Amino acid sequence: MxxxxxxxxxxxxxxxxxxxxxxxxxxxxxxxxxxxxxxxxxxxxxxxxxxxxxxxxxxxxxxxxxxxKANSGAQLKVTTDATNLNIRSTPSTEGEIVGKAAHDEVVTLIEKTDDSWWKVRTAQGEEGYAYAQYLSPL
Amino acid sequence: MKITKVTLAAVLALTVAFTSCKPKDADIEKAVQAKETTGITVSVKDGVATLTGEVADNAAKAKAVELAKAEKGVKDVVNNLTVPAPVAVTPPPASMTTPMDAGAMQKVSDGLKDIKGITVDFAGDKAVISGEVTSANRMKIMQILAAAKVKSDVSKLMDKK
Structure with a gap:
């Protein structure tokens, strides 16, 4: 106790x-x-x-x-220190990089794959998995 | 005189009808009550059975009504039975049962990859983090570990001066 x-x-x-x-x-x-x-x-x-x-x-x-709380379609701000956030083809750093989102850029949540990786879409239309800890729901 | 006779007969007939009705309701009530599960109260008036009380679920409710309807002499059933409101059950924190496996380690490594100046080792069910970090990054590390549901040992993690 x-x-x-x-x-x-x-x-x-x-x-x-x-x-x-x-x-x-x-x-x-x-x-x-x-x-x-x-x-x-x-x-x-x-x-x-x-x-x-x-x-x-x-x-x-x-x-x-x-x-x-963030539902599909929610806006997420990229909260890396200063660097770009990699968008990958699979929910792992072993996944191929299919896009990048800049620091402070806003992306759209597609699906919360798990607690660590979320599937997102960038303003440029790139879709893939990004590390959830660097995304903050707006 | 004729009218009086008719009236008298009618009153007599009604009395007989009523008196014969009363024990009948009581009998039906008894019979239905005997069939229903405990917790249900049955009352019968003019052949209409009213069920009150609390039952486990909607199936039990339907069954109780069916039993009452099946009893001879029951013309209708008034269903006043209630079902308890469902109790919202919050599952225990998932982190309690999350094993430290390759997947969890991968998630930790993936998340910590971009934080400079630290190394991560895995010992038992804990991620052992060492190095020097800013307080903002320290929080980030803890958040990454919590999201991966991995326990931490940061005793060797120093503050950057």
């Missing part, structure tokens, strides 16, 4: 934000939290709170598997 207490404020925030399908469970010294945040802002706020509750997120005792 100690972990539930440590992250109680975080879970409370998620509840207040209306994170959908919020689930919390503890297993083998790790607190697992999953659900779907309504917006990128909510998602960022939850991660900021995690960093605050567990400095440097170094304890490895929280698995915050929260995604952001």
């Amino acid at each position: 100690a972990l539930q207490d440590k992250y109680a404020a975080l879970v409370q925030s998620a509840t207040n934000m209306g994170v959908a399908n919020l689930a919390v469970a503890e297993k083998d010294g790790v607190l697992h939290v999953s659900g779907t945040a309504k917006s990128t802002a909510d998602y960022d706020a939850l991660w900021a709170q995690y960093a605050q509750l567990d400095p440097n997120m170094a304890s490895g005792d929280l698995m915050m598997n929260i995604d952001i």
Whole structure:
């Protein structure tokens, strides 16, 4: 229960934000939290709170598997540091590069293939898979 | 006198009809009640059986009505049975049962590929990240690991000065 207490404020925030399908469970010294945040802002706020509750997120005792609500057709902003985001033929870096999206460019979500890879379409009409962590639903 | 006789006969007939009706309803009620599952209350009036109470599901509801209708003497059935509202079940976090396999490792490696200055090793069910990063990249790393549902060991990950 100690972990539930440590992250109680975080879970409370998620509840207040209306994170959908919020689930919390503890297993083998790790607190697992999953659900779907309504917006990128909510998602960022939850991660900021995690960093605050567990400095440097170094304890490895929280698995915050929260995604952001985005339906097919949603607009996604490319949030790479400065570089281009590769669009690939398959959901893996082994997939051939079929297109590129620039930093801050907006692409369209076709399908959430899994939590790590999303299928997108660029403004130029290139379609393929991009790493989800570098895409933020607008 | 004639009218009085007729009236009298009519009153008599009605009385007989009513009195013969009453025990009949009670009998039907008893018979239907005996057939229905517990939790259902049966009341019969003028051959109309009313079912109240809560049953498990819609199938049980239909069955209860069918049983009541089948009873001799039941003219109609008023179905006031309720079914409990479905309880929304949120599945437990998927990360609890996600194995650390080649696919998960690939996802971590794919995501961390573009973050400079770090190395990733896999030990047991954890991704061990070492190197030096900015606080923004540290968060990115943790988000990538969480999305891949991979546990982390970042004790060797230092802050960039």
